[in-house]
Amino acid sequence: MIQRVEFHIDELESMKNYPKEIFYKGNLALLQQRKVAIVGSRKPNAYARAMTAQLALKLAQNGLIIVSGGAIGVDALAHKNAGAKNTIMVAATGLDKQYPAINKNLITQIEQEGLVLSQFETATPAHKYNFVLRNELTVALAEVLIVTYADENSGTMRSVEYAQKMGKKIYVLPHRIGESIGTNKLLSQNQAEAIYDMDAFVKELAPASRVELKKEDDFLIFCATNPTYEETLKKFPTRVFEAELSGIITIVNGRVRVST
Incomplete structure (x- = not known):
């Protein structure tokens, strides 16, 4: 509308x-x-x-x-x-x-x-x-x-x-x-x-809040490199499912993206 x-x-x-x-x-x-x-x-x-x-x-x-x-x-x-x-x-x-x-x-x-x-x-x-x-x-x-x-x-x-x-x-x-x-x-x-x-x-150019968040969270730092889903699951097996369910990350064509 x-x-x-x-x-x-x-x-x-x-x-x-x-x-x-x-x-x-x-x-x-x-x-x-x-x-x-x-x-x-x-x-x-x-x-x-x-x-x-x-x-x-x-x-x-x-x-x-x-x-x-x-x-x-x-x-x-x-x-x-x-x-x-x-x-x-x-x-x-x-x-x-x-x-x-x-x-x-x-x-x-x-x-x-x-x-x-x-x-x-x-x-x-x-x-x-x-x-x-x-x-x-x-x-x-x-x-x-x-x-x-x-x-x-x-x-x-x-x-x-x-x-x-x-x-x-x-x-x-x-x-x-x-x-x-x-x-x-x-x-x-x-x-x-x-x-x-x-x-x-x-x-x-990145917003300061996002930069600070990445510094504090190795999981998000890794995800920001656009790794494959398999690589992410292997490195952070306890974080992936929770992050995906909560919308922190999304899976696009087999690769992980940090949601914005």
């Missing part, structure tokens, strides 16, 4: 104009958690696809909510690998529409388990300028902006411009010459920081 957000979202004060109305489907509690935006090209290369997936997964495992725009390519990879319950999608249409249609199943899952936001009334179609506004809101919600692949003159680079105006840190993946020209240009001009060590980067 489409509902209207009835409270003030402080992060959106960084936008040029605070939205007149914000509509939503899903879990508004995600707005109270720490958030990072991951955006990029609709046609990333294989390296960017793999790194986007790994980065979204690791950030979500460490308690961060991933914000993106629901588009094909980098956006969809970020949402999917973070897990629907750990993601906020910002739509460029009214919430009666699921755009793009190719991501219908993913968007439905986010509506049910995560959160979808929109500045647009029901029946609003995908006008070109709506994507500009969508990008601004996406960047505003997040503490930092991560761009994993971007062409030089692209919508993604408009998101970068918003981040710069808002004074937010921008992080990018390092790419070879001739690839992701937009992010390579940012690096050459010292306008972004490169992510060379993903684990160190995630550790730096």
Whole structure:
């Protein structure tokens, strides 16, 4: 069911104009958690696809909510690998529409388990300028902006411009010459920081509460490495079943994930 957000979202004060109305489907509690935006090209290369997936997964495992725009390519990879319950999608249409249609199943899952936001009334179609506004809101919600692949003159680079105006840190993946020209240009001009060590980067951004919890609990430290279920059961035979039943961990494709 489409509902209207009835409270003030402080992060959106960084936008040029605070939205007149914000509509939503899903879990508004995600707005109270720490958030990072991951955006990029609709046609990333294989390296960017793999790194986007790994980065979204690791950030979500460490308690961060991933914000993106629901588009094909980098956006969809970020949402999917973070897990629907750990993601906020910002739509460029009214919430009666699921755009793009190719991501219908993913968007439905986010509506049910995560959160979808929109500045647009029901029946609003995908006008070109709506994507500009969508990008601004996406960047505003997040503490930092991560761009994993971007062409030089692209919508993604408009998101970068918003981040710069808002004074937010921008992080990018390092790419070879001739690839992701937009992010390579940012690096050459010292306008972004490169992510060379993903684990160190995630550790730096992870919420203090989650870091402290891991320091105190060897079981959770081990689980955060995404081990197989068999490895975990062998090392911590008395903890696994209790943790799974209580929701502290989940089993995904035979591997253990710390719930967020």
